[in-house]
Amino acid sequence: MLISLMMILFEGNFLMIKYVIIVFLTDMLIRVFINPRFSPTLIIGRLIVSRQVPEYVGAKQKKFAWKIGIAFASLMFVLLIVLNSFSIFTGLTCLICLLFLFFESAFGICLGCLVYSLFYKDKAQYCPGEICDVTQKQDIQKTSWAQLLIVFALIGYILAAVSLFNESFKEKPKLLWEILDSTKTK
Numbered sequence: 001m002l003i004s005l006m007m008i009l010f011e012g013n014f015l016m017i018k019y020v021i022i023v024f025l026t027d028m029l030i031r032v033f034i035n036p037r038f039s040p041t042l043i044i045g046r047l048i049v050s051r052q053v054p055e056y057v058g059a060k061q062k063k064f065a066w067k068i069g070i071a072f073a074s075l076m077f078v079l080l081i082v083l084n085s086f087s088i089f090t091g092l093t094c095l096i097c098l099l100f101l102f103f104e105s106a107f108g109i110c111l112g113c114l115v116y117s118l119f120y121k122d123k124a125q126y127c128p129g130e131i132c133d134v135t136q137k138q139d140i141q142k143t144s145w146a147q148l149l150i151v152f153a154l155i156g157y158i159l160a161a162v163s164l165f166n167e168s169f170k171e172k173p174k175l176l177w178e179i180l181d182s183t184k185t186k
Contacts, residue, residue, distance in 0.1 A: 001098060008086075017094070018081055025073035031066045057110065058125040065100075065112025072097040 001024070004016035031039045072093055079090045103109045116124045 001094075001101065005094060005098065014080065014086065021073060021076045021080060025070070025077050028066055028069040028073055032063060032070060055108075056126050057113070060120070060122070061113040061116035061124040062110070064116045064119070065110050068100070068112045068115070069097070072100075 001017075001020050004020045007013040007016050027039050027041050030036075031042065036042055075093050076090060076097075079085055079087070079093075100111050103111050113124050
């Protein structure tokens, strides 16, 4: 999905995202309306992590998260495939969907599972990383003011680098051999 988004941003090519949307919507529909055991991406994931200890997640909130995925994919299907259009709505929908997927894959945080408690009275159970449980933070999980200052310093450093080097970074790189040859002739 990220590659297809990059193709849109850099080349204006919407072909791959249309296929991705169809596959993603189909996979979500299988998870919710047939059975997660028959979801192609879950089967591939199961093969990849087959040697790891399973981390169980509550079925109710996971199914709710998948329904959010169906909503995003359906909206994208209608806008991008049926209407063959793009707008700020398709861009934001794709971005939000990617954000949900990124948080799940990079941090193990199911944002749909967190949203679940806003819509249902019963508490979500078996959340990945126990994020649904209110617990006391361990020392390694705490962030000091000095550490926050380091993060802000990094942001400042990045902004300074952009302002100082932006013009020279815009130059297209030269072939190394040409640079070396030009130094020999001098």
